[in-house]
Amino acid sequence: MTATSDVKPFTGTGTITNPATGAPAGQVRWTDPADVTRIAAGLREAQREWEARGAAGRAKVLARYAVWLGKHRAEIEELLIKETGKSATDAAQEVPLILMIASYYIRTMEKALAPDKRPAALPFLSIKKIEVHYRPRPVVGIIAPWNYPVANALMDAIGALAAGCAVLLKPSERTPLTAELLMRGWLDSGAPEVLALAQGAREVSEAVIDVSDYIQFTGSSATGAKVAERAARRLTPVSLELGGKDPMIVLEDADVDLAAHAAVWGAMFNAGQTCVSVERVYVLEPVYDQFVAAVVRDVENLAMGAGDGHHFGAMIDDSQVAVTERHVADALAKGARALTGGKRGVGSGSFYEPTVLVDVDHSMACMTEETFGPTLPIMKVTSVEEAVRLANDSPYGLSAAVFSRDIERAKKIALQLDCGGVNINDVISNLMCTTAPMGGWKTSGIGARFGGPEGLRKYCRIETVVAPRTNVGAGGNYYNNSQRALKRMNTMMTKLALIRPKRIAK
Structure with missing residues (x-):
């Protein structure tokens, strides 16, 4: 089942189906690519007004x-x-x-x-x-x-x-x-x-x-x-x-229950199909077991299904389910364990069970490639330095999260992470900060999105307009055939330009 058209190529009309049920969701009329120029011309005309x-x-x-x-x-x-x-x-x-x-x-x-x-x-x-x-x-x-x-x-x-x-x-x-x-x-x-x-x-x-x-x-x-x-x-x-492969770092002084709740919501929200979802977690050794237990507890309480009464729904189609299946199978084959889920949902629809993976490392696709599915791989680390190194060991750099009761310590760690935004003691909340730009580093993007x-x-x-305040002095920097005038102008401009640098250099 897919959410794409049943008409290939995309001409005429097509039927969009619900990936949770396979039922038709509606009809769409596809645009002829040749018409796009005409549509743009109409927009260009209307834009002036x-x-x-x-x-x-x-x-x-x-x-x-x-x-x-x-x-x-x-x-x-x-x-x-x-x-x-x-x-x-x-x-x-x-x-x-x-x-x-x-x-x-x-x-x-x-x-x-x-x-x-x-x-x-x-x-x-x-x-x-x-x-x-x-x-x-x-x-x-x-x-x-x-x-x-x-x-x-x-x-x-x-x-x-x-x-x-x-x-x-x-x-x-x-x-x-x-x-x-x-x-x-x-x-x-x-x-x-x-x-x-x-x-x-x-x-x-x-x-x-x-x-x-x-x-x-x-x-x-x-x-x-x-x-x-x-x-x-x-x-x-x-x-x-x-794309993103957003890391989350849990320090030994973190509120473990809060971190676990955030990790589960950040990983499973929208079936994990979120650019800034939590895709990998690095937990300091002293709180690792406690954190994993809390995560498993939360995941086991999740209800999967479309519509009312469920925490998260279907994936967009079976091709996206296949990516999640591949990442989980690769991890299990290389020694990881699935503490929850690890397989497709029972029955019809493009569902995948919420999956917690442990004993993971960076040889596994679930830790290095964007999954875009309801998985939560958790890795034990022995130091903050190791956590930062592994978090940055990625071609992606969209956003990240750091959990610690010491906010200033968390900020210092945040500024060591190579990404466009970091949430402290929260996840995904940078998307709500409309006053600040949202964007990614490395292969996660160019420029900022909104905010x-x-x-x-x-x-x-950008158009710069330079207008005169007065007619006095107009033309003073034009060509002048006098060598004396040229020397005077060069001396004056050099001295003026160097006033501030000389002050700062002292």
Whole structure:
């Protein structure tokens, strides 16, 4: 059973099926790749008026859309469950996150996008007024994944729309139905046609890249590299939020029960299909046995299934289940033990039981490759230095977690970890911090995703405007045939430029 179309290639219409039950979730009409150019041209035309509204005018439109999302939350979550096989608990997380992000940008976008006034670098340049303006890129292409059909589409689209861009959204071909509902809400809330969909697979993604002025991609590191390569043909800038293998470090002075609860939720939430999920845990030897026992206790209390009454639901399709099966089988073959789970769920549907693995090491795929499934491998370490070394021994660098009762000690360890964000005594919470950028290091991405003024300005081109304060002194630095004037100018500029360095160097 899959959540993809039953029509190959992606032409005409297709049926999307529920990965938990195999029942049809709905019909989608696929976009002809040849039509993407026309769609982008319409967006480009509409974007001019959208930019001209200014930040305050766009904020009103986004506020109406946020109200629509809130009113239709139940409808959206019902469709999420049908399309992805999520539990009701997991489905309930997406709309509130988007409302948090939208609310933050609605409050702050006017200030974030206002021109920056910059001081003169040297006293004699104070006759100039220097302003940095943030001008939106006309069309932003967003290629979104399937694991969070609402959040992964709108957390990027909201920022681009707030910045004054038009957005061409290409949702995953596995979850196109939710995107159709979000698009309907945009138009029903009275918003202009600066948001459009392109439904399909690789060919449509390539067409979106070819017609956009900026690309935001979320997905695997391998596909991200292909996106960047294609965008580079036109020197189109990209922001990539890619794979992760997020480590968690549990120190000997940690609150072990809290750490165990966090590890289980962070690993099993959304069936482990979260870019910043807890994918490996390093526990200091003195609390290792206690931590493992607490984790097993929590996992054994989890209820797996779609919809109401369950902690987490199905995986998106059998191909994703197969990755989890391969990682677990590899670990068991190399000496690991499964204390819970270790196999597919009983019955139909793309389910995999929550699996706790111990006696693991870095020779195993479960510790080095992104699993994106409900597994929790736990490794015993003898020192903090070993934990940090192993945490950094990865091509990924998205986020991490450190658990300790000593917050300052945890902060020092956090700043030794090679990743874009670290949570202390918590997991995944950096996604809720709308005032700060979220991004990855190494093969986990390029740039920051959303959060803070950076989440708006990333979609803008920077334009510096230098204007005179007075007509006095204009032309003083133009060509002058006098050797005496040239010598005087060079001496003055060198002395002025060296004033501050000489002070600091003393």
